[in-house]
Amino acid sequence: MTTTPAPTPPPSAASAEPAIEAAQAALAGEHACVYGYGVAGAHLPDDASAALAALTSHRARRDALTALIAAAGAEPVAAEPGYALPSPVTDEASALALGVLLEERLGALYADLVGAATSPELRELAVRGVVAATVQAVAWGGAPTAFPGLDGRI
């Protein structure tokens, strides 16, 4: 975590820390999704075009998070070289299951960020992130729930 060289920190510096931590967690989740769609994409329906669209939106949010974290003076977390898959992806059903799992976990990370965000930009990215992840999870066949991202925490 880098610190700003300014002699007097801005008033929001103390409260910004949990926001950056939550943003870093969401960024790590986006990295995992980008990796996951690379693995699952070929097995997903519609000639993988739906997977490509999902991958494109994950990359866009990854880049937006990276920019906001850097602008806050922190070092954005990097992608891991590889990720352990919860189960092997061998066909459409296992690819869909991975897609649902990735999106639901990402939705929870964005829900955390909604509460922790201290800037309007980060709040907006987080709110739209919860919605996008949920829509994608349902599109892959995930069951709709009352409180996506907050299940069991309300």
Next chain:
Amino acid sequence: MKQRVDEGRRRLLMLVAGAPALGVALAACGAEPRPKAAPGPRATLDADVKLRWRAVHGEQTLLALHAATVAAHPGLAERLQSLTAHHDEHLAALRADGPLPYGPGPGAGTPAAAPSVAADADAALAAVADAERAAADACVVAALGAAGPRLAAVLASIAASEAGHGVVLA
């Protein structure tokens, strides 16, 4: 009209009566105690109560549409049942976050008439899907404006839930 004055006075009394309990609700959300006279927190508190009130009204509107749709097309009951239950949960969570004034909600205008439902079942279902998506958009806007972190997260989650409804009903 005397009745109107009484109605207005009753609402005002409800607002005043609700105030101390709302302070307790805010503290329960982890906010630091502030002096009663501080205008800032009080102003944001009132704004969040309004957001929650609007969201409650939105859920009631969706529940009325679900009920009217199932009444007109009993064949859609199975399809809508679990989604209707989600709106019941949304309503309960929004109400559990603190007392709300009585009434239809700010900006609600005249009490909503019974929702009209298309005679064609597919069209009726499409109308529910449209209403879910519109409600999701409204909750996104509310989540962006909420001062309290918990309310923002709850509204974002409700928005996501309703956007998901829009997907399964499409």
